[in-house]
Amino acid sequence: MADSGRIEKKKERQTNQADMGQKRRSHRMNITALLIFLFLFIGCSLLQYANNGQNAQKSCGLMLDQMKELITENERSFQQLEDTLKDEYTIRANIAADYITQGWEDYKEADDFAALAKLLGVDEVHVFDEKGKIINGSVPKYYGFTMDSGEQIGFFKPMLSDHTLSLCQDVTPNTAEGKPMMYAMVWAENDNALVQIGVTPDRLLEWMQSSDISKIVGRLPLVEGMSIYVVENATGTVIAATNDDILGYEIFPEDRIQDSLEEGKRYQKTVSFHNSSRYVVYEKMGEYDILVSYKIRAANKTLPLSMAEFALILIAALLLLTRVTRSYINYLERQGRELRTSNMAKTDFLRRMSHDIRTPLNGIRGVTAIAEYYADDMEKQAECRHKVMQASGFLMELVNNVLNMNKLESGEMKPENKPFDLIELLTETASIVEMQGQE
Incomplete structure (x- = not known):
């Protein structure tokens, strides 16, 4: 009887020890599962956050490339149109010179030159003597002006020493009135006078207005949270932006993300810009600094939902693993x-x-x-x-x-x-x- 009692007590003691061991193992298993869950969740969240940042900067880089292509194409088209108009206006200047040379005695009054200008489809026709002084033309108030009278008219000064030249000016403000004009000048056939025509380049001005860089920015398809800023690097003034409230804002020099930009070098940063944290990609292109930004909050807009879905999957997997492990234990x-x-x-x-x-x-x-x-x-x-x-x-x-x-x-x-x-x-x-x- 005594031996039987000892055996029963020993069995009971061993059973209690086994139960306590089972509880400790179950507790350790739960803690391990929780730590694994937290490690995987935090790790995947950080990886997803970093991946979102890389994708956002890549999107900004692609948009910057598209912006550069549009600006380059815009400048190329402008140059082609301007060169075409220069050739056309030079031809009209030669035609005006031929009219004047062949009927010199018929062009005495301003009205005569105004009629010639209307015939040629130009705004002004003027005649300069060999020293570069306006002696006649369709606008009498310009009589007496010389090539030293202003920057616009001074463009043609090299022609006084080289009679083989024929020049056409870029679009430039008229010195007297400030309106945009293009001037072409040629030597008359007898080389005793210079003939100049002035034209308001309506086609070019209309094209410039429709192809203004601000309108280029406005036509770009942007995702939510992305913005584009074009800064004139000489003045630091925002001349084009996707949000109008920053137009004309001067960010030079203390507000600039980079003190000076190297031509052709691309910069990528994560900064607080324009009252929000953003991924930014920017580059210098000629006279412009182009910046494309992506709000961090917008780039990670779907992160909470993705992490919630991942957490549910992870919890289900861990519960299944825990159940299988506990059954095996x-x-x-x-x-x-x-x-x-x-x-x-x-x-x-x-x-x-x-x-x-x-x-x-x-x-x-x-x-x-x-x-x-x-x-x-x-x-x-x-x-x-x-x-x-x-x-x-x-x-x-x-x-x-x-x-x-x-x-x-x-x-x-x-x-x-x-x-x-x-x-x-x-x-x-x-x-x-x-x-x-x-x-």
Whole structure:
């Protein structure tokens, strides 16, 4: 009874220890799963944030390239149109010179020159002497002006020393009135006078107005959060922008992101610009500084939703993993408990078996001692041999039971249901313990 109580207490103690171990393992597993979740979530969030920044800067770079292409194409088209008009106006100046040379006596009054100007489709026609002084023309108030009278008229001064030249000026403000004009000048056929025409280049001015850089910026397709700024690098003034509230704003020099830009070099930064944090890409292009920005908040607008979806997927995966792991751990723990129970049963069996083995051994030793004592008594010797055989048979049966433990565990050993002689069994048992009983 005492041994049975100790065994039960030991089993209970081992069960409690196993339960506590299971709780500790479950707690560690939950903490590990939580740490893995946090690590993966934070890591993926940072990677997604960085990837959004790279994509935003790449988008800004592509928009900047598109802006540069439009400006280059705009300048090329402007130059082609201006060159075409220069050739056309030079031809008209030559035609005016031919008219005047062939009918010099017919061009005495300003009205005569005004009629010629109307015929040629120009605004002004004037005649200069060999020294560069206006001596006649369609606008009398310009009479007496020389090539030293202003920058506009001074453009033609090289022609005084080189009679082979014929020049046409770029669009420039008229010195007297300030309106945009283009002037072409040629030498008359007898080289004794210079003939100049002045034209308001309506086609060029209309094209310039429709192709103004601010209108180019306005036509670009921008995503939400993206802005374009074109700065005149000489003055630091914003001359074109996607948001009109910054037009005319001077950001030179203290507000500039970069003190000085190198031609052809692209800059990328993440800065606080125009009251918000932005990814910016900017570059110097001729007389302009072009900047494309992307608000960080807009670039990461979908980040919370993406992270929420990822978190749900991650939680589901971790819950599934935790469930599978816990089931496997429970399975291992059950196997462990069964193994411990089996080991305890084996230990108890062997303990009892060792006690039972000593009983027939003691019987054999006692009968052997009797046989030695009655060495000459053959009847006694026969009785002792018979008892030794009984005890050894009982011992053999115990040993066989020990050897059959493996069969019992594997389920190969099955109990038998057969008749036996109870009296014979009791007699054999009594003969074994008879000597111990007498002692």
